[in-house]
Amino acid sequence: MAEPKTNEFMEKIVSLCKRRGFVFQSSEIYGGINGFWDYGPLGAELKRNVKDLWWRSMTRLRDDIAGLEATIIMHPKIWEASGHIATFTDPMVDCKTCKGRFRADQVSEIPCPQRPSKTVSECAGEKTEPRPFNLMFKTHVGPVEGDENVAYLRPETAQAIFAQFKNVLEVSRQKVPFGIAQIGKAFRNEVTPRNFTFRSREFEQMELEFFIKPDEIVEKLNGSVAKLDSSTDLSQARADWGWEVWHKYWVEQRIRWYESIGLPRASLEEYWQKKDELAHYAKATVDILYKFPFGTQELEGIAARGDFDLTQHQKHSGRSMEYFDEEAKSKYIPHVIEPSAGVDRLILALICNAYQEEPVTDEKGNTETRIVLRFHPRVAPVKVGIFPLLKNKPELVQKALQVRDILRPHMNVFYDEAGAIGRRYRRQDEAGTPFGITIDFDTLGEGGPERVDTVTLRDRDSMRQERVSISELLPKLLQQIQ
Numbered sequence: 001m002a003e004p005k006t007n008e009f010m011e012k013i014v015s016l017c018k019r020r021g022f023v024f025q026s027s028e029i030y031g032g033i034n035g036f037w038d039y040g041p042l043g044a045e046l047k048r049n050v051k052d053l054w055w056r057s058m059t060r061l062r063d064d065i066a067g068l069e070a071t072i073i074m075h076p077k078i079w080e081a082s083g084h085i086a087t088f089t090d091p092m093v094d095c096k097t098c099k100g101r102f103r104a105d106q107v108s109e110i111p112c113p114q115r116p117s118k119t120v121s122e123c124a125g126e127k128t129e130p131r132p133f134n135l136m137f138k139t140h141v142g143p144v145e146g147d148e149n150v151a152y153l154r155p156e157t158a159q160a161i162f163a164q165f166k167n168v169l170e171v172s173r174q175k176v177p178f179g180i181a182q183i184g185k186a187f188r189n190e191v192t193p194r195n196f197t198f199r200s201r202e203f204e205q206m207e208l209e210f211f212i213k214p215d216e217i218v219e220k221l222n223g224s225v226a227k228l229d230s231s232t233d234l235s236q237a238r239a240d241w242g243w244e245v246w247h248k249y250w251v252e253q254r255i256r257w258y259e260s261i262g263l264p265r266a267s268l269e270e271y272w273q274k275k276d277e278l279a280h281y282a283k284a285t286v287d288i289l290y291k292f293p294f295g296t297q298e299l300e301g302i303a304a305r306g307d308f309d310l311t312q313h314q315k316h317s318g319r320s321m322e323y324f325d326e327e328a329k330s331k332y333i334p335h336v337i338e339p340s341a342g343v344d345r346l347i348l349a350l351i352c353n354a355y356q357e358e359p360v361t362d363e364k365g366n367t368e369t370r371i372v373l374r375f376h377p378r379v380a381p382v383k384v385g386i387f388p389l390l391k392n393k394p395e396l397v398q399k400a401l402q403v404r405d406i407l408r409p410h411m412n413v414f415y416d417e418a419g420a421i422g423r424r425y426r427r428q429d430e431a432g433t434p435f436g437i438t439i440d441f442d443t444l445g446e447g448g449p450e451r452v453d454t455v456t457l458r459d460r461d462s463m464r465q466e467r468v469s470i471s472e473l474l475p476k477l478l479q480q481i482q
């Protein structure tokens with residue numbers, strides 16, 4: 001089947017997301033609110049699976065990373081120290097004719113609010129000079145709204161990790177190199193939210209700050225710092241790794257993780273930022289890009305931030321952020337590598353990657369289009385659909401409920417007895433459910449004694465069915481969803 005055009009494709013994605021309950025517009029009954037999205041029943045499961053898989057790979061499957069869950073509102077000095085109050089801005093222009101406000105670098109792409117069919121560059125209105133606009137949402141803590149109690153909704157989760165660096169170090173008894181991982185909401189008053197959930201005003205991040213020894217310390221301890229070249233073996237961390245090798249290590253780790261949840265390597269790109277593109281604190285940044293239908297765009301940024309953040313917090317808080325390295329017998333502020341991923345962008349990438357339309361022909365020779373989400377079983381919101389062949393046969397229903405109860409403590413299952421079996425399969429194909437189990441008359445023994453307590457197990461992608469005994473179902477499915 002021909003590839004649908006970009007816009008058409010995104011329209012299909014948005015429509016499926018609403019129809020099947022992946023993503024809804026926030027506050028839809030009041031006309032929505034731009035840049036805010038809610039996750040429906042399937043979206044909430046998908047998101048939870050993705051976050052759990054990230055958390056598991058970062059913390060539980062490693063000895064060198066500890067977790068953190070910090071508040072969204074923190075002391076406003078955090079944002080002074082981090083530089084967000086001074087520099088977290090977009091240059092904006094105002095249109096003197098339509099009174100719209102736009103990002104200066106996007107002025108030619110944006111629809112004019114008064115004449116949506118026109119872009120602003122066509123709107124004859126004269127523009128003001130660009131002025132900085134801070135992207136942080138402001139609020140007040142306590143009953144009085146004054147300058148003295150201004151606070152901000154965090155624009156990234158990272159700063160809480162730096163602010164709690166010493167506490168986590170102490171309780172986790174980690175030694176550098178080690179990391180702190182956090183998943184949580186972040187807020188940015190984006191000037192032009194766009195591309196569905198891709199650029200939102202409220203979103204979630206999965207961030208790791210991985211603290212390493214400064215290169216001088218590595219050199220002092222090892223005599224030299226390992227160089228990064230094509231022969232560098234990244235599979236096993238080594239004592240002589242400096243920031244460049246650690247940075248590359250994390251780029252590789254993150255790409256492998258994306259592959260493990262179903263994004264093919266060919267759908268991803270590494271973009272090494274050029275010197276003049278780097279943020280003021282970064283020594284190097286690699287963006288992991290995904291080939292979205294609306295363009296190849298950032299999914300995650302992996303920055304080598306040096307000792308910028310801890311040094312800033314030490315300066316602004318007056319509290320030492322130094323680490324005493326027993327091996328080097330000296331104190332230093334650790335450097336950091338930061339893989340920072342957006343959950344919502346990843347959910348969108350997974351849905352776009354999974355979506356497929358294909359012609360299928362039924363037993364009667366009728367051809368129809370099957371919409372299927374080919375999610376990796378690890379991330380799929382529902383792992384298995386359970387279907388009694390007929391709902392008006394109590395023996396079939398009872399057996400199906402038994403199967404449901406065996407599987408449900410271990411995975412998200414969906415029990416469905418309504419409608420023709422083909423229709424039920426299609427509904428689960430569209431939800432991305434990788435497996436379907438049908439309980440039929442053979443299960444009850446009508447096909448001969450060797451078929452008693454067996455069911456059909458249908459594979460979403462090949463649509464092939466095999467006969468499996470009920471007792472084998474759990475280990476067989478667990479193997480594929482973990």
Ligand code: GAP
Pocket residue numbers: 155156157158188190197198199200201203204205207298299300301338340341342343344345
């Ligand atoms: N601590 C570093 C940091 O926040 P960033 O590149 O600004 O870096 C990291 O953000 C990730 O957060 C991005 O790669 C993206 O996935 C996600 N993200 C950033 N702004 C976003 C937005 N407005 N909507 C959705 N996701 C966003």
